[in-house]
Amino acid sequence: MAKMIGSIEVDTEKCKGCSLCVVACPTDVIALSDKVNGKGYNYAYMSNPEACTGCTNCALVCPDSCITVYRQKVEVV
Amino acid sequence: MAEVINDIKRSENLVYAKTKVLTDNVMHYCPGCSHGVVHKVLAEVIDEMGIQEVTLGVAPVGCAVLIYNYIDIDWQEAAHGRAPALATAMKRLRPDRYVFTYQGDGDLAAIGTAETIHACNRGENIVIIFINNGIYGMTGGQMAPTTLEGMKTATCPYGREPSHDGNPLKITELLAQLPGTAYVTRQSVHTAAAVRKTKKAIRKAFEKQKENKGTSVVEIVSTCNSGWKLTPVEANKWMEENMFPFYPLGDMKDE
Numbered sequence: 413m414a415k416m417i418g419s420i421e422v423d424t425e426k427c428k429g430c431s432l433c434v435v436a437c438p439t440d441v442i443a444l445s446d447k448v449n450g451k452g453y454n455y456a457y458m459s460n461p462e463a464c465t466g467c468t469n470c471a472l473v474c475p476d477s478c479i480t481v482y483r484q485k486v487e488v489v
Numbered sequence: 490m491a492e493v494i495n496d497i498k499r500s501e502n503l504v505y506a507k508t509k510v511l512t513d514n515v516m517h518y519c520p521g522c523s524h525g526v527v528h529k530v531l532a533e534v535i536d537e538m539g540i541q542e543v544t545l546g547v548a549p550v551g552c553a554v555l556i557y558n559y560i561d562i563d564w565q566e567a568a569h570g571r572a573p574a575l576a577t578a579m580k581r582l583r584p585d586r587y588v589f590t591y592q593g594d595g596d597l598a599a600i601g602t603a604e605t606i607h608a609c610n611r612g613e614n615i616v617i618i619f620i621n622n623g624i625y626g627m628t629g630g631q632m633a634p635t636t637l638e639g640m641k642t643a644t645c646p647y648g649r650e651p652s653h654d655g656n657p658l659k660i661t662e663l664l665a666q667l668p669g670t671a672y673v674t675r676q677s678v679h680t681a682a683a684v685r686k687t688k689k690a691i692r693k694a695f696e697k698q699k700e701n702k703g704t705s706v707v708e709i710v711s712t713c714n715s716g717w718k719l720t721p722v723e724a725n726k727w728m729e730e731n732m733f734p735f736y737p738l739g740d741m742k743d744e
């Protein structure tokens with residue numbers, strides 16, 4: 413069976429920690445980090461990377477366009 | 490598994506990245522502001538239609554006054570509310586260009602009501618993008634014409650009272666009545682599905698301009714989480730519960 417796996421890359425310096433991507437993610441991949449960026453915002457990161465399907469919902473709702481999404485089809489047995 | 494996830498970050502697996510029409514400047518908007526999403530959607534439409542070199546924007550007065558720092562096209566800055574008048578001149582002088590205005594509710598529905606209504610009534614071949622968040626965001630959250638009944642702002646701290654403050658203005662419905670408008674719609678950007686719909690609406694508006702159909706108005710019901718004194722997630726929820734019943738989403742006119 414084929415399965416989609418995805419991954420995101422967050423531009424942590426541009427992220428303002430608004431958490432709109434956190435609620436937009438259907439598989440609860442994203443969370444806000446305990447660490448802060450140069451402006452003092454808790455930036456978004458992949459807390460549960462295995463669950464990502466690369467659906468791009470997070471990137472679509474991101475107001476600061478700081479999420480890049482990758483997706484690949486893999487065969488699983 | 491971690492290796493697989495790092496391994497898929499290759500250019501052939503790229504499915505979504507920031508469009509080149511948006512500059513690399515960090516936006517000055519508050520965290521979670523709808524302006525950022527609308528800027529992105531607009532830039533993506535310009536990119537996909539391949540019209541970056543032939544698009545002219547008119548920047549408003551309001552939070553989006555610095556939009557020319559973020560979208561890499563040619564811009565004009567209008568006096569407060571006068572964006573449709575300026576866009577009229579630009580489109581008449583350069584009919585080969587795509588011309589649009591980007592305005593907030595204070596700009597379009599308060600000080601610029603006359604310019605907006607007359608540009609639409611003349612059927613000027615322009616696109617008007619209207620951000621409606623029911624408040625004056627830039628100046629500190631005062632009451633706007635579009636503020637809902639009972640909504641608290643800095644200048645109506647006990648809630649908007651229609652007998653004293655007047656009724657909220659549904660200007661988009663008003664514009665849909667005018668014969669000059671070709672496409673009038675109301676959208677939002679609170680979820681990924683809504684963002685996709687808004688993108689389609691903006692694209693359609695630009696295509697109407699290409700076909701010389703008349704004025705297109707795309708209203709986007711937005712949040713102002715700083716002005717509403719809510720977190721970005723709470724603001725989206727508040728908008729769904731309070732703004733959408735009064736400002737229902739959907740197309741009002743499509744000719």
